[in-house]
Amino acid sequence: MKRIYFDHAATTATDPAIAKTVVEYMTDVFGNPGSVHGYGRQSRQAVDVAREQVAKLINAQPTEIFFTSGGTESDNIALKGIAYANRSRGNHIITSAIEHHAVLEPCAELKKEGFDVTILPVDEFGMVDVAAVKAAIKPETILISIMFANNEVGTIQPIAKIGAIAKERGIYFHTDAVQAVGNWPIDVQTMNIDLLTMSGHKFNAPKGIGALYVRKGVRLRSIQQGGGQERHLRPGTENVPGIVGLGMAAEKARIGMEEKIRYTTRLRDRLLSGILAKISDIKLNGHPSERLPGNVNVSVLYVEGESLLLTLDMKGIAASSGSACTSGSLDPSHVLLAMGMDHATAHGSLRLTLGDDNTEEDVDYFLEVFPAIVDRLRSMSPLYANRGDVSKRCDSASCKESECEIRGS
Amino acid sequence: MYSEKVMDHFSNPRNVGEIKDADGVGEVGNAKCGDIMKIFLKVENGIIEDVKFQTFGCGAAIATSSMVTEMVKGKKLDEALQISNAAVAEALDGLPPVKMHCSNLAADAVHAAIKDYMEKHPNG
Numbered sequence: 001m002k003r004i005y006f007d008h009a010a011t012t013a014t015d016p017a018i019a020k021t022v023v024e025y026m027t028d029v030f031g032n033p034g035s036v037h038g039y040g041r042q043s044r045q046a047v048d049v050a051r052e053q054v055a056k057l058i059n060a061q062p063t064e065i066f067f068t069s070g071g072t073e074s075d076n077i078a079l080k081g082i083a084y085a086n087r088s089r090g091n092h093i094i095t096s097a098i099e100h101h102a103v104l105e106p107c108a109e110l111k112k113e114g115f116d117v118t119i120l121p122v123d124e125f126g127m128v129d130v131a132a133v134k135a136a137i138k139p140e141t142i143l144i145s146i147m148f149a150n151n152e153v154g155t156i157q158p159i160a161k162i163g164a165i166a167k168e169r170g171i172y173f174h175t176d177a178v179q180a181v182g183n184w185p186i187d188v189q190t191m192n193i194d195l196l197t198m199s200g201h202k203f204n205a206p207k208g209i210g211a212l213y214v215r216k217g218v219r220l221r222s223i224q225q226g227g228g229q230e231r232h233l234r235p236g237t238e239n240v241p242g243i244v245g246l247g248m249a250a251e252k253a254r255i256g257m258e259e260k261i262r263y264t265t266r267l268r269d270r271l272l273s274g275i276l277a278k279i280s281d282i283k284l285n286g287h288p289s290e291r292l293p294g295n296v297n298v299s300v301l302y303v304e305g306e307s308l309l310l311t312l313d314m315k316g317i318a319a320s321s322g323s324a325c326t327s328g329s330l331d332p333s334h335v336l337l338a339m340g341m342d343h344a345t346a347h348g349s350l351r352l353t354l355g356d357d358n359t360e361e362d363v364d365y366f367l368e369v370f371p372a373i374v375d376r377l378r379s380m381s382p383l384y385a386n387r388g389d390v391s392k393r394c395d396s397a398s399c400k401e402s403e404c405e406i407r408g409s
Numbered sequence: 410m411y412s413e414k415v416m417d418h419f420s421n422p423r424n425v426g427e428i429k430d431a432d433g434v435g436e437v438g439n440a441k442c443g444d445i446m447k448i449f450l451k452v453e454n455g456i457i458e459d460v461k462f463q464t465f466g467c468g469a470a471i472a473t474s475s476m477v478t479e480m481v482k483g484k485k486l487d488e489a490l491q492i493s494n495a496a497v498a499e500a501l502d503g504l505p506p507v508k509m510h511c512s513n514l515a516a517d518a519v520h521a522a523i524k525d526y527m528e529k530h531p532n533g
Contacts, residue, residue: 325467344440
């Protein structure tokens with residue numbers, strides 16, 4: 001059976017050449033970079049090269065790159081590190097409703113510790129309003145944290161404009177750029193970004209490696225104590241194989257960026273226009289133009305996302321959904337709800353994220369099998385049978401939240 | 410994460426559809442929660458002669474709907490009322506724990522349809 005991977009926002013395959021080198025840094029060049037001997041020096045040198053490669057991808061200085069285990073750790077260090085180090089200046093943090101949990105959860109913890117957190121809403125396209133950021137600033141504001149591009153709907157935020165505001169007001173600006181790094185050009189200088197989170201496995205490096213960019217001069221406290229690695233910010237023996245892999249992936253992404261964007265945008269447009277042409281009652285989620293090149297997110301009205309995913313999987317196609325049934329909770333994706341979407345439409349969301357290892361044939365195969373999948377599920381759906389009947393529609397007024405909670409427990 | 414039986418009933422659901430002149434119709438769940446199950450019954454002499462379902466929901470919701478139609482077809486109404494959501498899940502070789510709480514409503518839908526039938530036919 002054909003196997004097609006349309007879930008690049010979840011993770012990507014490690015580039016084979018990178019994987020080969022990563023293994024060499026486990027078996028051959030295995031020294032601890034902290035060691036004085038030749039083994040150690042060889043590893044140290046590799047870490048230094050990788051730091052330069054990563055810095056270059058976002059136009060930073062190598063000394064401003066700190067290696068971590070990935071996006072979640074970088075977000076935690078950025079948020080808590082800024083909060084704890086700058087508490088004497090203020091206790092207010094501004095973020096958005098569509099952030100990854102790796103930002104929202106640390107913010108919730110900080111709130112428990114007495115920090116004041118403003119969570120900005122987004123519009124129907126998942127876009128943060130720059131004027132709302134400005135309006136939310138208080139004398140106590142120490143940090144603005146807004147994601148670069150959303151992981152579910154792909155909406156690219158007005159990062160440079162927010163950066164300019166933060167700079168003007170002397171507030172630190174962090175962006176979770178996990179989905180954007182390697183897929184979209186980023187310049188921390190022109191965009192006035194003070195801290196930036198990245199994760200290797202989203203752009204063909206291995207899992208378990210990421211980095212935090214911290215602009216020189218930013219006051220940040222480490223949240224983990226140990227040895228002196230990563231200039232005390234992230235103690236622990238360096239993940240040299242991962243770091244080398246991240247460096248290589250950064251280099252490859254920088255060189256191939258333009259071509260990758262051109263290629264995945266073309267595939268994405270072919271996929272989206274095909275879906276819209278072949279299937280009725282489809283809603284595009286996210287911004288029509290300001291979105292990541294590989295991201296398609298649609299709601300297939302009257303069907304539920306997990307059923308779509310299971311059927312696609314039977315046809316060899318890997319995708320994802322913001323349905324509650326796939327989130328492991330009773331509610332659908334917080335991102336889709338924050339965009340003002342009703343629950344039923346959110347339950348029917350389907351995310352297809354393309355990479356440069358996908359082909360036109362992959363897209364055409366999807367478009368060949370997808371209509372029958374939708375037809376089958378719709379033919380079973382009472383929502384489809386009653387689609388003309390407005391009284392059967394479930395909005396927040398007619399369907400009580402509690403009905404979902406009390407069932408069967 | 411799903412048993413083979415669940416996947417079988419999801420891929421080849423039994424008794425999908427609508428009975429136009431149904432004797433009893435039951436609907437449970439709502440779109441906000443992500444599942445709606447609708448059961449149509451044809452009843453003769455206190456026996457479920459035919460049953461069909463329409464379901465909006467995840468794999469477990471569709472599979473439990475399909476399974477419950479097989480379990481109640483040909484049964485007496487009072488026998489069908491004895492079938493619980495847990496029994497449906499068991500007949501499918503179990504459901505993932507998270508699904509037990511959200512998508513396992515098929516027996517409730519049958520019970521609602523029987524209740525509807527009884528209200529429409531107070532003398533049996």
